[in-house]
Amino acid sequence: MSLQHDDPIDKFMQTADALIVNPPSTCEQVKDIIGPLYKDIPSLRAELVPAKITYEDMCIIAAKMAKLRDRLFMNMCDNYDELGFRESIPMKHPGSAAIAIMAYCSALTILSRNYLDPMEEDKYAFIVKLGISMFESQEKRAFCDYTAHELLKSIWLLSSRWPLLRLTKQDEIMTVFSYLLYLTHRAFVIVGQPHPVEIMDCKVGQYVVQIERSNLFNVTNDLIRRYIDPICRMIAHIRFFMSRNRHESAPLPSPYNEVEMRAGLKRGMRESIDELQKLPTFRQEMRMVFERLCIRHCDFEVFTETCNSDPYEPMIIVMMTKSPEFQTASMRYYLGVDVVSLVENIDETHPEYSSNIDLMTHLHAQNVKLHAAEGHLLKYDVKLRADYVPSEADLLGQFATIRSEKTPKFFTFMGRYHIVAGSELYICEEGVEQAICRWAWVVREHLNGMLKGISVVSGLNLIFGAPRNEIVPGTGAAAEIGWGSGAFI
DSSP states (O other), X not given: OOOOOIIIIIHHHHHHHHHHHSOOOSHHHHHHHHHHHHHTHHHHHHHOXXXXXXXHHHHHHHHHHHHHHHHHHHHHHHTHHHHTOOBOOSSSSOBOHHHHHHHHHHHHHHXXXXXXXXXXXXXXXXXXXXXXXXXXXXXXXXXXGOOHHHHHHHHHHHHHHGGGTOOOOHHHHHHHHHHHHHHHHHHHHHHHSOEETTTOOSTBTTTEEEOTTSSEEEEOHHHHHHHHHHHHHHHHHHHHHHHHOBXXXXXXXXXXXXXXXXXXXXHHHHHHHHHHTTSTTHHHHHHHHHHHHTOOTTHHHXXXXXXXXXXXXXXXXXXXHSOHHHHHHHHHHHHHOOHHHHHHHOOTTSTTHHHHSOHHHHHHHHHHHHHHHHHHHGGGTXXXXXXXXXXXXXXXXXXXXXXXXXXXXXXXXXTEEEEXXXXXXXXXXXXXXXXXHHHHHHHHHHHTTEETTEEOXXXXXXXXXXXXXXXXXXXXXXXXXXXXXXXXX
């Protein structure tokens, strides 16, 4: 390729090569790099005309723009905890580095004319089956027809349904990932250029502004945030999950009789719940944890729009984002639900589970079962839910820590708990009880029954319904817990 234009095309091509290799991952880098690049867009656009550049060169530049856009956006998703942080940057309204990246990616999409074809019919049919599409009509596979409001509602629906998807198969997860990319691409187009009012039908005056002496409208920072915040959070979770999921779950050590372990776990949870219910603060603590569990990916930007720079607090987010009906139902539920029934009767392996169990029951059952397991470990100064069970809303800021340590943690993904220990991911398709068993087994196998320098084998013994203070003859943590001597094999 031979370009005769030293500026600004050569400047863009050289900068693009550098950014594709090393994209900005901090707010300071975005301010220093993306801001000047965005200001160069008008002069770059002026050069990309047939009178000044050949068709072949235009194709090369367009491909580079699309590659740079994808690299910047995926890097933003991976580092969204940093780049999505609310701060004052040179904008008319307090924003974030992510908003600046989104604006630049949108401009690159328009310049490169990188428009996607409609989603394949079979993949879109699967999206409709999952209940995450606003439209059953196959015509709506053409995302280029989505209005600003339809796009916003589509993102909200996917985020709201997220914990009920319960997917673990790679091809199904990647179909949802593709759907997210299509929604992202439509957001690029809506953000990247002005549109008439019939397309920008999203609360004109709040989320869009009219261009002076024109019938066209531009989006505001609030609408950009409403688009990218939930999209980036969901994409980041999928990318982390797939980076740890190498086609199959990590192998579990042998011997491992999960059937016996889960039977013992049922006994241990029931015993723990009987004791926990005697505490006057038990149900209130259930409520506090549930507030964190019920936060969806689409709630953060709504909270930011209302409270701007206030710190995130689960209770405040719920008050700001959930309907009065939801809050009332939630209050009545945790006060009146039979927690013993949640432990004994809610079975995530039931074939009709997804269609018969509502979201509130699903989240409360998982919460109560983890609470019951923690009840035995608290005696040994192990705070299971606080230290090892981050909620999906909290995971974004813990990915780096999880990658660097071998201590097993519960990984919440699409409504299921899995176990991640460093580079290993243990898929738990049969629910939270399976996850508790596998977490305990990994603690025994990789950490020799030690957490934070403290032996927890006696506490694990109680979780699985073994007699108190039981020490089974043998050697090592497995024998002490009872797994190496016939208790669970």
